[in-house]
Amino acid sequence: MVKQIFSLLLILVSVPFLAAENNVSVDMELYDTVYRTRNSSFDIFWAYGITGNGVISFKSTGNKNVRADIVTDITFPDSSGIPVILLKKAYVKARFPSFRVTLGKTRLGWGEGFVFNSGDVIFGSTSPYVDLTGTEIRSETAWITSIKYPIGRFSFLEGIIKIPDPINSGFGEIADTSAGVRLYTKAGSIKIEAGYYIDGEDKTYDISSTATIENISIVAFHRPYISLQGNIGPDWYINSSAAIPTGESIYTELIVKDTFSISFGLFHMIEAGYNNSVTFRIETSVLPYLNWNEKNGNPGSYAILIYPEVSLNMGSAINLSIRSIISPLELSAQVTSGFSWNLFEGFNLISFATINGGDGNDTFSWNKSSWDPASDIIDGISVMTGIKYIY
Amino acid sequence: MKYKIIVILIFLSLIIPITVFSITGEEIIRKADAIQAFDTSEAYGEIRVKDRFGVKVSTFKSWTRGKYESLLEFTSLAERGQKILRTEDELYLFYPDAEELIRMQGSMLRQSMLGSDISYEDMTGGKDRVSQYDIVLEGEEKVNGIDCYVLTMTARVRTVPYPKEKVWIDKETFIVWKAEYYTKSGRLLKEMETLRVEEIGGRMIAMESRISDKMKTDTETIMVINNIKINIPLSVDFSLDDLSW
Numbered sequence: 001m002v003k004q005i006f007s008l009l010l011i012l013v014s015v016p017f018l019a020a021e022n023n024v025s026v027d028m029e030l031y032d033t034v035y036r037t038r039n040s041s042f043d044i045f046w047a048y049g050i051t052g053n054g055v056i057s058f059k060s061t062g063n064k065n066v067r068a069d070i071v072t073d074i075t076f077p078d079s080s081g082i083p084v085i086l087l088k089k090a091y092v093k094a095r096f097p098s099f100r101v102t103l104g105k106t107r108l109g110w111g112e113g114f115v116f117n118s119g120d121v122i123f124g125s126t127s128p129y130v131d132l133t134g135t136e137i138r139s140e141t142a143w144i145t146s147i148k149y150p151i152g153r154f155s156f157l158e159g160i161i162k163i164p165d166p167i168n169s170g171f172g173e174i175a176d177t178s179a180g181v182r183l184y185t186k187a188g189s190i191k192i193e194a195g196y197y198i199d200g201e202d203k204t205y206d207i208s209s210t211a212t213i214e215n216i217s218i219v220a221f222h223r224p225y226i227s228l229q230g231n232i233g234p235d236w237y238i239n240s241s242a243a244i245p246t247g248e249s250i251y252t253e254l255i256v257k258d259t260f261s262i263s264f265g266l267f268h269m270i271e272a273g274y275n276n277s278v279t280f281r282i283e284t285s286v287l288p289y290l291n292w293n294e295k296n297g298n299p300g301s302y303a304i305l306i307y308p309e310v311s312l313n314m315g316s317a318i319n320l321s322i323r324s325i326i327s328p329l330e331l332s333a334q335v336t337s338g339f340s341w342n343l344f345e346g347f348n349l350i351s352f353a354t355i356n357g358g359d360g361n362d363t364f365s366w367n368k369s370s371w372d373p374a375s376d377i378i379d380g381i382s383v384m385t386g387i388k389y390i391y
Numbered sequence: 392m393k394y395k396i397i398v399i400l401i402f403l404s405l406i407i408p409i410t411v412f413s414i415t416g417e418e419i420i421r422k423a424d425a426i427q428a429f430d431t432s433e434a435y436g437e438i439r440v441k442d443r444f445g446v447k448v449s450t451f452k453s454w455t456r457g458k459y460e461s462l463l464e465f466t467s468l469a470e471r472g473q474k475i476l477r478t479e480d481e482l483y484l485f486y487p488d489a490e491e492l493i494r495m496q497g498s499m500l501r502q503s504m505l506g507s508d509i510s511y512e513d514m515t516g517g518k519d520r521v522s523q524y525d526i527v528l529e530g531e532e533k534v535n536g537i538d539c540y541v542l543t544m545t546a547r548v549r550t551v552p553y554p555k556e557k558v559w560i561d562k563e564t565f566i567v568w569k570a571e572y573y574t575k576s577g578r579l580l581k582e583m584e585t586l587r588v589e590e591i592g593g594r595m596i597a598m599e600s601r602i603s604d605k606m607k608t609d610t611e612t613i614m615v616i617n618n619i620k621i622n623i624p625l626s627v628d629f630s631l632d633d634l635s636w
Contacts, residue, residue: 025468059471064626067636095636109491136489153630154481184492184631191494231496315607317442345447346469390469 023059028052029350031386035378038371044379052076052386055088068092069106089141102146107139108160110182110195111227112237115307115325116285118263119227119239121197122162122180126261126285128305128363132323132336133352133384155185164201175219176200193227199243205255216255220246234268234280257289265307272312281309294330299363302329317342325364332358332365346390353383416526416542422565423558424520426594428458434619437467443609460629476634485634492635523548524556534559534568553580564588564595579605586613592621 030052037047053075060068071089091104111119115137116126123140130137146160162178163171182195199221225241243259245252265283272278283306290303306328311321319340326333339351360369366380437450449470453463459479465471472487482495520526524544532541539559546554555573560566566588572581587599596619603611627633 023468023471025471100632100636107488107490109489139489148632150630150632153628153632156631189496229494235496315610316440342447343444345445 023057023061025057025059025390027055027057027388027390029054029386029388031350031352031384033382033384033386035382036380037377038373038379040373042371044367051384057089065095066092067095088139098149100148102144102148105141105143107141108144108146110180111193111225111239111241112229113239113263113265113283114281114309116263116265116283116305117239118241118261118285119193119195119225121195121199121223121225121241122160122178126263126287126305128300128325128327128334130325132325132334132354133338151185155183158182158184178220180223189230191229193229195225197223197225198246199223205245216249216251218245218249218255221259222246234266236264236266238262238264259287260289261285261287276315277313279309279311279313281307281311283307292329296359296361299361302327302363304328327358327363330358330362332356332362334364340388348388349386350388351383351385353381354378355381414528414540416528416540417521419528419540419542419560419565420520420524420526420544420558423560423567424458426565426596429455429594429621431456431623431625432619432621433623433625434616436614436616436618439613439615441609441611441613454625454627454629456625456629462627462629462633474634476629476631478629483631483634490635492631520544520551523551529557531562532559537568538562539568561595566595566597581605591619594621596621 093102180197221243553572554575559569
């Protein structure tokens, strides 16, 4: 906590000096929020408060061949009521005549997909537990060293080294380092991305969803992936990956099956009267060797998840949307409806309502059968109305 | 005698358009396209989107090479670093916060660019309209006191943004002073007016133009070029590397 406050003070004190040499921007979101929750004795009640976050970015200017950005994310409040300050990005990238180097904490967008992306072997974009109120659903960043080497104008090779997140593991052993390489290219009208990532972070792998064994220690995983994207009227994309444990293990086949995943999606837009448009997106995540039948008490362990999204754009300023994560095998879902209105430059009025439906021990439920006060906040429903302003 | 007069009149009616318009519609469009196409260009400008709540301003810098290649980078606060790369047959977007490259295809091209009256599809319209349209020279009219050719263009291919266009082109400089964009059934969708031109490097260049969406009320988009250099060596190669930098 002291470290966090010190970091914030350091940033705030630096602002006037940084502003002279940088592009400084603040992206602020504040919401009046009403939600259903539980107190320490697990009695259900309705809570009301203001929630939100501010993202402060300091981007470098001037040098054509060097770019840098430092971004902090201040969220208020977390479940304990204390602001959370995160260093979201801190990187410098330099461009040389034939290659590019990036060093620091930044985002890596491997694979294709808005919510489900089996090609994202670095961050693993297959979890059903996501916040559907954001413009960007997956926004994890990591400390990396990256080298990007262009091969022609529309292809490149990228190699990365990723350290384990220091917040979780500190500066660990060199053997815990992760690394990867990907090729991004085109064949005719199809975009092809293929890569390999060795995930060296220490893991205790849980395969209890498909076997009686609970935890297996894994030194590292090989994670190959492939991602294709094209157009057949609607835009389509498909990704696939698997995690293969390094070394020999009697559980190798089980783990490969457990982690083999395919995600695919379609995106299409139609005009709905002049000046209005409706966009449709559907994504599906399939882990074919997980459960195809409902098992009580196994949320998040099912073979298929679906993300449908319908969005109506009225003119250029108003957007209405419905997004959902559906777990069809247990008939549970999270549904988020959204409204945004871009009134002034950088200023949006925004509203979201999220409702969960399902039995108490499903992936999503109205009344959760187990409640952890340390991590659970919303029980079944939340409504947020607020403002987003970039200045 | 009566028949002779009729034959002569029919003959004259066929000849007169040829003699009055000593230039064809295709030649006019070819010249209008030619003055818009540079070997290279580097420009700084802004897009002002006006609606009933006020004006939203997005600034940008752009580079072009030949007829089809362009790279546009937004420099205004709300969308700083977002880039659009257009090549002959592709359009890519780059979002710096997500470090994500998006290839625009199919219906995605019809989305509005930054809430303006310009769609991504508008950006992909090629500058070689002679091969894409049937062009008819309708006559001459004055636009803001300037003598212009009036032409209608009906699309021969489906890859152009609008099935029908009517354009008013300066007889001397071949600047497009006004354009109307229609649906196939003849419904007026958008209107473009050139508000200001400047001579840069011996070429007349439209520096400010207004695009109004005729299906909306109280909205218009004004595109302004504040500074442009043409036919200069460029540091960009219109590649994915340039897009994601």
